[in-house]
Amino acid sequence: MALGDSLTEGVGDPVGDGWRGWAALLADGLAEGAVEFTNLAVSGSQTRDVLERQLPAGLALRPDVVSVVIGVNDTLRCTFDIRAVAARLDAVYAAFTEQGAVLLTACLPDPGAMLGLPGALSRPLARRQRAVNAVVHALSERHGAVHLHASEGAWLTDRAMWSADRLHPGERGHRQLAVRFHAVLAERGLARGTAPSPEPEFPAPTKSASLWWLATAGTGWMARRCTDLLPQLLTLAADEMRHRARGTSARLDLRASAAVSAALAGLSVEPDAA
Template identity: 60%
Template sequence: MNPGGAAAVREPEPRGPGLTVVPPGPVPAAAPQTAPLRFAALGDSLTEGVGDPVPGGWRGWAALLAGALSEDAAGVDFHNLARSGALSHDLTAAQLPAALALRPRLAAVVVGGNDTLRSGFDIRHTARELDTALGALAGEGTQLLTACLPDPGLLLRLPGPLARPLARRMRAVNTVVHALSLRHRTVHLHLTELPWTADRDLLSVDRLHPSATGHHLIARGFHARLAEAGHRLGPAPAAAPAAAGPGRAADLWWMATRGTSWVAERSTDLLPGLVALAVTEARGRLRGATARLDEQMAGAASAALAGLP
């Protein structure tokens, strides 16, 4: 890949089409810059740039944003530490130490989607790992970027018995992310509100990651939120890439050449857990207990937040 490329929570007020912002902390007085602005991106395949291919690897929203943080491209020192498949534990075990060593002025921390896709999902664990990472970086004076995530079951168009429990998990993760964004005064982007399913051009051929157009939209969203927070930036990223997004033929080609192996790899861990989730969901529906399952997961998210130090 290309890592060096250039408790209830009150919902924030909507700002613009499909995007909202959590008010960050006070912007410190600008100091004379004697070194480039260092920007570190932590997370999984979304932040690594999967879905936005360039020669030699991936680009992605974080690299696009990095190129727009300063009037002078040489004024930004960008480090993409995100890795495909990363869980919240990987964030604190591997990426956080590397980020702290860089002492970045700006850091993006976007993770949690892969946690929902694992059979051992535990919202308490996810909350602890995210709080640890955000707290450590905020403690160094780093301005943080966070985002809540769209529902993977919805993106993949999974059948209801599978989609509903995944949606329930994703809501729990987003509840935690919303609360921690307020706690650590991050600049927050609500990716859940973008029209992922209504606008097919925003998704890559695997239907789980943004397309190049989707990555551009995310980069512009973060750029706008940073500008609203008072940060001095360069011009906003382009609204869309020069090349058109993938069409139906590209979808079919990806599924024939890579999609099958991708599903097989995911199934090693996911399939047993998803089958168990589907069985539990079906039983719950027969007993009319779907609402109770929703309440249990919401309660688990609240308890996870209440249990943080």
């Protein structure tokens, strides 16, 4: 079973009239026989959505293996609160592991860098994503999750791995995630089926198709995000530039680290685990 947002829903890996994605590719390689796979991920979801909407449906089906990959959309909202993110993830992870499910988690790349935003705009998003990743690392260790460091590796800078929007993997990228997850699971004896192929099954979208996506669905997606995030992001950017001008940028990093430590301490997780 898979929970999460557009990444896990499969956006960027179209098959027929829908999306496939890394989780579906991975499911096929978990066992030698048939595997029943349910994808509860919904594009645009935040940690609140996973906790309140996806978790109840997931627990009712009692999965043997469950992936919970979420957090980027939280960083893109003006309501971002690392304490709330930590508390929600802790509750979701605990609920599945208490049922005996194998839990899969991943840290994710910085959305500002993936979108190619200017430094003053990208640095606040990078700081937020690092905070989310630190929380995911600590909670993954606490709950014994199988964790994938998806925020690292050469695949991040390989344009062939990414779709037209530069934020979601293309088919090659989704396959890369599935291959890497399968390898980690196989090392632990938890994946006994054939590993997913890293090679794409379908031709990459043409340049015209990519431009059409950006001009239609991509434009709408960006407009929705900008309406919510842009005012605060501009405020964060102004704060960033003031600190850089004064030579005090380190204070912003220290502030973010302190927030992560406080969030983890509130859950009785040692901050050093991050």
